[in-house]
Amino acid sequence: MDYNINKDGYYGEFGGAYIPEVLHSNVEKLRTAYLEIMNEPSFKAEFDNLMRDYVGRPSPLYFARRLSDKYGARIYLKREDLNHTGAHKINNTIGQILLARHMGKTRIIAETGAGQHGVASATVCALMGMKCIVYMGETDIARQKLNVRKMEMLGAEVRPVTSGNKTLKDATNEAIRDWCCNPSDTHYIIGSVVGPHPYPDMVARFQSIISEEIKKQLVEHEGRDYPDYLVACVGGGSNAAGTFYHYMNDDRVKLIAAEAAGLGVDTDMTAATIKLGKRGIIHGSHTFVMQTEDGQIVEPYSVSAGLDYPGIGPLHANLASQGRAEVLAVTDDEALAAALELTRLEGIIPALESAHALGVFGQKKFGPDDVVVLTLSGRGDKDMDTYIERYGKMGIL
Numbered sequence: 001m002d003y004n005i006n007k008d009g010y011y012g013e014f015g016g017a018y019i020p021e022v023l024h025s026n027v028e029k030l031r032t033a034y035l036e037i038m039n040e041p042s043f044k045a046e047f048d049n050l051m052r053d054y055v056g057r058p059s060p061l062y063f064a065r066r067l068s069d070k071y072g073a074r075i076y077l078k079r080e081d082l083n084h085t086g087a088h089k090i091n092n093t094i095g096q097i098l099l100a101r102h103m104g105k106t107r108i109i110a111e112t113g114a115g116q117h118g119v120a121s122a123t124v125c126a127l128m129g130m131k132c133i134v135y136m137g138e139t140d141i142a143r144q145k146l147n148v149r150k151m152e153m154l155g156a157e158v159r160p161v162t163s164g165n166k167t168l169k170d171a172t173n174e175a176i177r178d179w180c181c182n183p184s185d186t187h188y189i190i191g192s193v194v195g196p197h198p199y200p201d202m203v204a205r206f207q208s209i210i211s212e213e214i215k216k217q218l219v220e221h222e223g224r225d226y227p228d229y230l231v232a233c234v235g236g237g238s239n240a241a242g243t244f245y246h247y248m249n250d251d252r253v254k255l256i257a258a259e260a261a262g263l264g265v266d267t268d269m270t271a272a273t274i275k276l277g278k279r280g281i282i283h284g285s286h287t288f289v290m291q292t293e294d295g296q297i298v299e300p301y302s303v304s305a306g307l308d309y310p311g312i313g314p315l316h317a318n319l320a321s322q323g324r325a326e327v328l329a330v331t332d333d334e335a336l337a338a339a340l341e342l343t344r345l346e347g348i349i350p351a352l353e354s355a356h357a358l359g360v361f362g363q364k365k366f367g368p369d370d371v372v373v374l375t376l377s378g379r380g381d382k383d384m385d386t387y388i389e390r391y392g393k394m395g396i397l
């Protein structure tokens with residue numbers, strides 16, 4: 001079984017490019033160009049240089065001794081939280097801005113929910129001197145003031161979106177609309193392994209630097225280049241795709257994806273798309289979608305703004321359907337507890353998204369010799385208000 005994308009842009013039955021006619025030539029150009037450009041030595045050299053000197057890679061693979069003692073396994077944390085801008089998203093935006101420049105594009109658009117992908121996009125546009133427009137729902141703008149200010153300071157224009165629930169899904173629709181009107185000069189930087197082919201594969205390849213490094217770093221730590229388990233959280237699925245990438249076809253390695261259960265998978269306040277979603281098309285891709293009986297998209301809920309996407313990358317839809325990846329749903333409460341636990345055991349305040357991956361230790365038992373690598377996708381600075389609200393009430397903060 002090959003879990004990579006096939007030549008038609010599908011992972012098993014999932015993926016494809018379901019797009020309006022006006023975007024055909026744009027997506028087609030991207031499809032025919034992306035692999036060629038990414039494999040050019042000069043492109044690779046520039047990407048590698050920026051990864052090292054600008055992002056700060058390789059990110060450390062840290063043996064978490066006290067966390068390991070607590071859960072009786074050999075637990076390593078892949079420290080994407082230490083990257084410039086505080087998460088894994090910069091790996092992808094650096095790759096896509098270089099690709100956009102290579103294709104002669106001068107204008108960048110992006111969508112953002114919590115603002116993390118917006119900041120990562122605005123950052124690389126400042127770096128390259130490119131015009132940047134970020135679509136963001138009005139509800140999210142009100143909730144994420146600091147990220148809005150960061151984007152503005154970086155020189156991006158944040159365009160408020162007032163349709164629908166005024167959140168991520170609506171911002172994405174608006175970005176696609178913009179792209180339809182400006183197909184020749186504009187590149188759309190999608191922030192996860194979602195959207196029409198070739199985006200899921202392109203983003204997975206840019207993020208695959210995570211597993212490329214894990215392979216080398218595990219040799220130094222454990223004398224072998226593979227772990228027994230890989231654990232990552234999934235919103236759209238890009239940090240998980242990067243973590244799994246070089247191990248997807250290696251059946252010595254078990255894959256665990258943590259999705260956001262919100263208040264619980266038996267409530268309607270949840271974002272557990274793989275567990276509860278039905279097959280459908282969202283943002284140009286055939287995958288699992290949170291939807292009503294008659295196909296209306298259901299607004300997902302999670303305490304973590306980075307995990308409440310109503311779809312899931314087609315790569316993960318396939319890994320889950322084939323039984324290759326185990327999918328665990330982690331609730332708000334479990335994630336919040338795991339965040340405090342990591343902070344107190346290791347002195348690392350994780351992003352709420354990453355805390356969902358950490359929540360796996362409360363649900364699954366590992367053996368004392370199991371080597372578990374968990375990707376810490378981001379740092380918790382942006383989530384301090386949520387932590388204070390939760391732990392302030394309990395008298396802990």
Ligand SMILES: *Cc1c(COP(=O)(O)O)cnc(C)c1O
Pocket residue numbers: 087088089116117191192193233234235236237238239240306307351353354377378379
């Ligand atoms: C955006 C984000 C995520 C979720 O996105 P994926 O594409 O699923 O990786 C996870 N962690 C952090 C820190 C994020 O900012």
